[in-house]
Amino acid sequence: MIVNHPSRPRVVVAPDSFKGSLGAVEVCAAVGEGVRRAFPDAEVVAVPMADGGEGTLDCFLSALGGKEMALAAVDPLGRPVQARYALSGDGRSAVVELASASGLPLVADAGPDPLGAGTEGTGMLIADAVAHGARDVLVCLGGSASTDGGAGLLRALGVRFTDAAGEDLPPGGGALARLAAIDDSGLRPEVRATRFRVACDVTNPLVGPRGAAAVFGPQKGAGPEQVRALDAALERFAGVLAEHTGVRVRDLPGAGAAGGACGGLVAMLGAEPASGAELVADTVGLPAALDGADLVITGEGRVDGQSAGGKVVSVVAALARERGVPAVALAGSLVAPLDDLHDLGLTAAFSLADGPRTLEELTGSAGPLLAGLAEQVARLRLA
Incomplete structure (x- = not known):
């Protein structure tokens, strides 16, 4: 009836x-x-709808159209991977989903690497979007395989992270324990001129008992000792970020999203964090x-x-x-x-x-x- x-x-x-x-x-x-x-x-x-994690890119493409861009990037272990992002019809804005190049499912075949996994692939997507003219980039966090504070992402954009001897640190959050200095002189002017927003669905700080390592590290394969090592490394990262930029993200709500990538983006690029679901709802x-x-x-x-x-x-x-x-x-x-x-x-x-x-x-x-x-x-x- x-x-x-x-x-x-x-x-x-x-x-x-x-x-x-x-x-x-x-x-x-x-x-x-x-x-x-x-x-x-x-x-x-x-x-x-989406909450800023996996699926957000498809949500935006469905609601707003635009062009899906494909790019040869690297996965969390540095292996080649085909990733994608969305570029608006006028080319002025872009949506980058961290999970596309730096997501946990990408390492399912090899197993997780809690200390060595990085986010460089996501930085490659952002760099490509900016090179295509995007000056408003939304980075959707969620599903990360890494706890590197976004250092790999920033490295792909031209930022150097060095140890006490002036040598570049290797990928991964574990290496941040040896961080001594940050050099952002290689950050291109067009990146500096871009507005960055980050969409996330968590309010966890960067470090501590509710921080990126303690809460999300075990989901990425980190055992108790590795969680402690990553938390200490992010503590070091937060301290050097504050010295270099004057921006303190250690206890910032949401800074722990995507293995601390939110914190790194806020400190180095002035990114604006927002509730993923609220931002998506408004945008669509x-x-x-x-x-x-x-x-x-x-x-x-x-x-x-x-x-x-x-x-x-x-x-x-x-x-x-x-x-x-x-x-x-x-x-x-x-x-x-x-x-x-x-x-x-x-x-x-x-x-x-x-x-x-x-x-x-x-x-x-x-x-x-x-x-x-x-x-x-x-x-x-x-x-």
């Missing part, structure tokens, strides 16, 4: 990707299909899309209490509440309590699991399950 609605309903679909299963664009398509089963004439507005026009909406459907692979800390679901819910629009989240995994999300404006949340299923079954059937669940949400909320 088709549900009748007194007017053509407007439904905004603004999800993050379901990692390991569907990208945000694919999630939008599946949810839109389900909504139209209930309301064939529904106006479904797809606004793929989500606030305007929500005006006049009857319902917004968001979601991500896992929704839990931590989702309230700046993840896509929380940002979408807050924007929806400001406009009096009910917001429903769909998730592969749903873990209570969700009180903080409800306080932010989330009306309800539902899991895709329609019965006992393995993770493989859920990820393999995510599209049809999303469509079916979205249909039921639309019938209930818009009837």
